[in-house]
Amino acid sequence: MAPSLATLKPPARASRNWGELIVEALIRAAGYSAILFVFLILLFLLREGLPTFAEVGLGDLFAVRWYPIEDYFGLLPLIGGSLIVTLGATLLAMPLGLATAVFVAEIAPRWLREILKPLIEVLGGLPSVVLGFMGMLALAPLVRETLNTPTGLTAFTGSILLAGMALPTLVSVAEDALDAVPRSYRDAALALGATPWQTIWRVTVPAARTGVLTAGMLGIGRAIGETMTVMMVTGNAARLPDGLGALFLPVRTMTATIAAEMGEVANGSTHYHVLFTVGLALFLISFLVNLMASAVVFRQKKRSERLLS
Amino acid sequence: MTTPPPAKITIERLSVQYRDGTESLRDISLSIPAHQITVLFGPAGGGKSTLLRALNRLNDLVDGVRVTGRILLDGEEISGPGVDTVALRRRVGMVFAQPVPLPMSIRQNVVYGLELAGVRDAARREWELEKALRAAALWDEVQDRLDAPAVALSGGQQQRLCLARVLALEPEVILLDEPTSGLDPISTAKVEQSLQEIKRLYTVVIVPHSVQQAARLADQAAFFLQGELVETAAGRELFVTPREARTNDYVTGRFG
Ligand SMILES: Nc1ncnc2c1ncn2[C@@H]1O[C@H](COP(=O)(O)OP(=O)(O)OP(=O)(O)O)[C@@H](O)[C@H]1O
Ligand SMILES: [Mg+2]
Numbered sequence A: 001m002a003p004s005l006a007t008l009k010p011p012a013r014a015s016r017n018w019g020e021l022i023v024e025a026l027i028r029a030a031g032y033s034a035i036l037f038v039f040l041i042l043l044f045l046l047r048e049g050l051p052t053f054a055e056v057g058l059g060d061l062f063a064v065r066w067y068p069i070e071d072y073f074g075l076l077p078l079i080g081g082s083l084i085v086t087l088g089a090t091l092l093a094m095p096l097g098l099a100t101a102v103f104v105a106e107i108a109p110r111w112l113r114e115i116l117k118p119l120i121e122v123l124g125g126l127p128s129v130v131l132g133f134m135g136m137l138a139l140a141p142l143v144r145e146t147l148n149t150p151t152g153l154t155a156f157t158g159s160i161l162l163a164g165m166a167l168p169t170l171v172s173v174a175e176d177a178l179d180a181v182p183r184s185y186r187d188a189a190l191a192l193g194a195t196p197w198q199t200i201w202r203v204t205v206p207a208a209r210t211g212v213l214t215a216g217m218l219g220i221g222r223a224i225g226e227t228m229t230v231m232m233v234t235g236n237a238a239r240l241p242d243g244l245g246a247l248f249l250p251v252r253t254m255t256a257t258i259a260a261e262m263g264e265v266a267n268g269s270t271h272y273h274v275l276f277t278v279g280l281a282l283f284l285i286s287f288l289v290n291l292m293a294s295a296v297v298f299r300q301k302k303r304s305e306r307l308l309s
Numbered sequence B: 001m002t003t004p005p006p007a008k009i010t011i012e013r014l015s016v017q018y019r020d021g022t023e024s025l026r027d028i029s030l031s032i033p034a035h036q037i038t039v040l041f042g043p044a045g046g047g048k049s050t051l052l053r054a055l056n057r058l059n060d061l062v063d064g065v066r067v068t069g070r071i072l073l074d075g076e077e078i079s080g081p082g083v084d085t086v087a088l089r090r091r092v093g094m095v096f097a098q099p100v101p102l103p104m105s106i107r108q109n110v111v112y113g114l115e116l117a118g119v120r121d122a123a124r125r126e127w128e129l130e131k132a133l134r135a136a137a138l139w140d141e142v143q144d145r146l147d148a149p150a151v152a153l154s155g156g157q158q159q160r161l162c163l164a165r166v167l168a169l170e171p172e173v174i175l176l177d178e179p180t181s182g183l184d185p186i187s188t189a190k191v192e193q194s195l196q197e198i199k200r201l202y203t204v205v206i207v208p209h210s211v212q213q214a215a216r217l218a219d220q221a222a223f224f225l226q227g228e229l230v231e232t233a234a235g236r237e238l239f240v241t242p243r244e245a246r247t248n249d250y251v252t253g254r255f256g
Helices: A002-008 A018-049 A051-055 A076-107 A110-123 A128-147 A155-179 A183-191 A196-207 A209-224 A228-233 A244-248 A254-264 A270-308 B048-055 B085-091 B106-116 B122-135 B155-168 B185-198 B211-217 B245-251
Strands: B009-017 B023-032 B037-041 B066-073 B092-095 B173-177 B203-207 B220-225 B228-234
Touching (some): A018 A270, A051 A270, A076 A155, A076 A196, A076 A209, A076 A254, A076 A270, A110 A155, A128 A155, A128 A228, A155 A209, A155 A244, A209 A270, B023 B048, B023 B228, B037 B048, B037 B211, B048 B173, B048 B203, B085 B092, B092 B155, B106 B155, B122 B155, B122 B185, B155 B173, B155 B185, B185 B211, B211 B245, B220 B245
Antiparallel strands (some): B009 B023, B009 B066, B220 B228
């Protein structure tokens, strides 16, 4: 495509007017500044966080005890807490979200679909504090009673709420992806004697897998950085999750730790530096997750582009 | 109606109306003899695809479509409510104008229908795979890369793959909607050749992509114009001595 555009250029290059140059410069500046801001944030995190490594030994950071008042700065329970809550949320949200998207896109009659779609999108705008509040008052007691745990404020409770927050985004993006699968795919499968269900699971969903994957990433991405809700319902006990059973015990996530403790530390103290290190770790983890996601999506995209060509 | 004629498919006073009110088929009656190639031809928008899609009930999926009249397969009504459409579509297979390889390997594409039909026996599936690919004149080109993704095939190969996929199911009737519209003359000849061979086993209904192809293939031909079945005749008659002036205009290239 590029070479044919080049040949379209008029032979005598008309002098480009100033307006065009200015617009181009502005757009370029906007593009670079986005990168610049992320870079500045990283620099700031590094400046405030790096002193940690001079003040606390690496061995002490990768320990299992977080008790800053007595200078125990083990980060593992926080990282583990974040991971287990996010993992739980993903496990809950992916199947549920996909099922909902399939229902809305493939099964629901047109009128129901036209009601459901905007409704789901509105749910995505619910403030997280409100969700956390509902989680504390309604969900936590429910979890305590049905699972018979000592407290309802567990990693699992956080996972449920995070899944709830991820769902609207997940469903609406996945639904768009399913909707974009050409009609002819469904016709082809049905004409081979596939039932509507077989058509959905063997043809429509696989053909939309890039979009469904993106939907999952976007949904979880919205949940992973979430602080308020998680802080309100996970019990905030900095304890290393040691297996799946830990899902039903209180945990403490990285985001919740920063939010809860940042207001109380002395500027420049070791505790202060460590909190920035936690932020740095969070930054790196979400950077890695995004990198992996885009690698997967990119690879899949090339394949599906061939598919649709 | 009198006693049903000895036909594979009998269409009685079929009308199809889409949601927007356009009558795509108006009062069509036609009988399709077994083990012959019936050609449906005519200018764009005549309702040929709509008729094919009525025969395997794919029209059901279009929102707000209204079908009146009856279609009988072996004397049994297949157009009413309460027909098992999944079973019907196994008996009446279809190849589309645009080849649609499913997002799987070549092998899986061909055996997918068998899997759906509950054929578990792997040896039988392999055997059907080869038989179908040979019948579709594709075996020689793909036999050493059966596990490559089907989308990697050329357009003409994809189309023959779609034909093989239908043949593997061993349906009774095969519907083809302009199956060679995207193919080069050599692939087209291969597909036409295999159609002539498979008609001994199946009943074939085809919408050809040109009048020439229609004339080459027809054991029976039906000319459609704007939702109306203008006339039907056996063999090449319609292309040599049509009764209707409108048919004559079209086959001699005066319009369309
Ligand atoms: N899904 C649909 N919704 C509404 N109208 C439709 C739909 N499909 C077809 N039609 C209309 O029905 C009429 C017949 O269409 P059909 O596709 O059967 O024609 P055709 O003879 O196959 O034409 P072509 O040679 O272009 O394939 C056309 O007027 C078309 O616009
Ligand atoms: Mg057509």
